Amino acid sequence: MIKCLPKEVQGKLRSGVSIPSFQQCVEELILNSVDAGATCVGVRMDMEAFKVQVIDNGAGLSGEDMECVGNRYYTSKCCTVEDLENLKWYGFRGEALASIVSLAALVEISSRTRLSLKTHVKVFKDGKSLDVFEAETARPSAGTTVVICNFFHNMPVRRKRMDAVLEGERIRHRVEAVSLMHPCVSFTLKNDCTGAMMVQLCKAKNTYHRFVQIHSLGRAQKLGEISYSHGGFEVIGYIGREGHYNNSLQFLYVNERLLLKTRIHKLLNFLLRRLSSSTQKNDSPDGQSAIRSPKHKRSQELHGVYVINIKCSYSDYDICLEPAKTLIEFKDWDGILLCVEEAVKGIS
Numbered sequence: 001m002i003k004c005l006p007k008e009v010q011g012k013l014r015s016g017v018s019i020p021s022f023q024q025c026v027e028e029l030i031l032n033s034v035d036a037g038a039t040c041v042g043v044r045m046d047m048e049a050f051k052v053q054v055i056d057n058g059a060g061l062s063g064e065d066m067e068c069v070g071n072r073y074y075t076s077k078c079c080t081v082e083d084l085e086n087l088k089w090y091g092f093r094g095e096a097l098a099s100i101v102s103l104a105a106l107v108e109i110s111s112r113t114r115l116s117l118k119t120h121v122k123v124f125k126d127g128k129s130l131d132v133f134e135a136e137t138a139r140p141s142a143g144t145t146v147v148i149c150n151f152f153h154n155m156p157v158r159r160k161r162m163d164a165v166l167e168g169e170r171i172r173h174r175v176e177a178v179s180l181m182h183p184c185v186s187f188t189l190k191n192d193c194t195g196a197m198m199v200q201l202c203k204a205k206n207t208y209h210r211f212v213q214i215h216s217l218g219r220a221q222k223l224g225e226i227s228y229s230h231g232g233f234e235v236i237g238y239i240g241r242e243g244h245y246n247n248s249l250q251f252l253y254v255n256e257r258l259l260l261k262t263r264i265h266k267l268l269n270f271l272l273r274r275l276s277s278s279t280q281k282n283d284s285p286d287g288q289s290a291i292r293s294p295k296h297k298r299s300q301e302l303h304g305v306y307v308i309n310i311k312c313s314y315s316d317y318d319i320c321l322e323p324a325k326t327l328i329e330f331k332d333w334d335g336i337l338l339c340v341e342e343a344v345k346g347i348s
Contacts, residue, residue, distance in 0.1 A: 011072070011127070015099035018323045022050065022151060022162060023170040025100055027324075029054040029146050030178055030187075031090035032097070036060070036144065039185050039203070045171065046192040047164035050151040057143040061111040066120045066132045069109060072098035087314045090257065090325075097146075102127045105150035110135060114142040164193075172198045173248065174258075176214050180307055181256040183210040208238065211307060215249065219305075226308070228343035231335045234311040235343040239272065243302025253309045254317060260326040264310075267337055271344045272304030308343075310336065 019025050026043060029052070033041045036058025044053045061069060068074045075094035101107050107124040119135040139145075152159040172189060176199060179187045183206055189199035204210040212220040223238040240249065252259045252268070259265075316332065319325045330336050 008127075011098075011102045015102035018095045018099035019103060020323065021170075022047070022052075022167050023174055024324055025103075025148065025151060026052055026054070026171050027174050027178070028091065028096035028100065029148075030175065032146075033058055033144070034178065034182055034185065035089045035091055038143065041185060041187050043171075043175065043187075043189045043199075044192050045168070045189070047168055048193050049149070050153070050159065051147070051149050051192075052151070053145065053147045055143065055145045057141055060113040060116075060142045060144055061109075061120065062113050062116070063118070063120045063132060066109070066111060066122050069122060070097050070101045070107070070124060070129060074098075087255075093320075100148060100151075101129075103152055103155065104148045105153040106147075107149070108147045109144065110139065111144040112139040112142050168198070175199050176201075177251055177258050179214070180207055180210050180251055181253055181258075181309065183207055207307060207309075211238070219249075223305070223307075224347040226343045226347050228339060228346055230339040230342060231332070232312055232316065233336050233339040235308060235339050236311070237306065237308035239308070239344060239347050240305025241347075242305070243272070244305050245302065247303040249305040250303065251307045254319070254328060255311060255314065256309060257319060258326055259319075259328055260324075262328055263333065263337065264340055267340055268306060268308070268344070269304050271341060272306070275344070275347075308340075310340075312336075 019028065026045065030041055030043065033054060033056035036056060038056035038058035040057045042055045045051065065076070071094075073094040075092060101124045104124070105126060108121065109123075110119055110121045112119040117138055119138045120132055121135050122132045123130045152162075168191060175187055175189050179185065179199075179201055183204035186203050187199055187201045188197065190197050201210065201213050204213055208220060208223070208225075211223070219240075222240055222242050224241055225238055227236045228234070250265065250268075252262070252265060317328050317330045319328050
């Protein structure tokens with residue numbers, strides 16, 4: 001007999017898919033802060049206690065909104081199907097916070113709007129919400145603080161397979177990736193286990209200066225700027241004239257949303273390998289490919305370096321192919337791939 005799954009089972013299954021990792025949990029909270037217009041986002045994480053705290057100075061939540069926050073499919077960012085054609089926010093499905101609540105033993109959300117002196121607090125214990133109340137001590141400024149405790153407490157296998165050091169590095173890399181598209185926002189990431197400040201980025205003038213903050217001026221000076229428009233697509237950003245020993249310096253975005261493992265990455269890596277090979281050949285006095293020292297990796301083994309943002313209509317693609325929203329499907333793959341190829345040819 002076919003039966004409907006109980007709601008608590010639905011919630012647990014859905015949550016485990018929506019938030020598959022600790023890194024995804026942290027990223028969703030950071031993106032909520034960016035959506036709220038924050039200019040300052042601070043993250044503290046304790047990988048041993050599976051705890052994370054995200055503090056921002058965004059718009060904050062009213063008492064009325066606090067009643068709804070954390071409930072599945074409740075969002076202020078999408079109301080109709082038509083809204084999906086003009087997505088201006090990162091979080092729009094109303095799933096992230098509800099999924100985090102289902103996976104944590106304790107979640108505390110405290111928030112204050114710019115028009116109020118009151119700070120409202122909402123607490124979830126084992127996925128169940130308690131009544132919203134007013135904090136005795138008000139926040140000094142508008143914004144929201146979210147504290148997640150004992151994450152994945154009800155998924156021991158997933159928790160056991162997580163490597164704290166590796167996951168910490170993934171979180172650091174993702175914070176830096178988000179920061180590149182939001183240079184006007186300051187970001188900090190502190191590891192409470194070691195006391196180390198893993199990320200400390202003040203506001204920057206633009207993406208180039210943010211890249212300097214993260215990866216040094218020397219690395220940034222090897223970047224060439226690109227800008228090209230064709231058929232409704234605009235490709236802007238920076239491409240490295242020299243490769244890197246791994247792919248950690250590859251940042252590709254569509255409308256400022258990070259993409260991973262797409263056909264565009266494959267094309268970019270192919271084009272940059274060809275560009276690097278051509279440059280080495282031209283630099284060699286006999287016209288042949290220069291022989292590099294064994295201490296250096298060959299150009300074929302080096303990975304391209306790029307920070308590229310593709311601007312286009314939201315109706316030109318779908319990024320809801322998986323929970324992390326880092327895979328993409330374009331209506332016109334030929335058009336976007338041609339635009340990217342022409343942009344790389346015009347590297348300055």
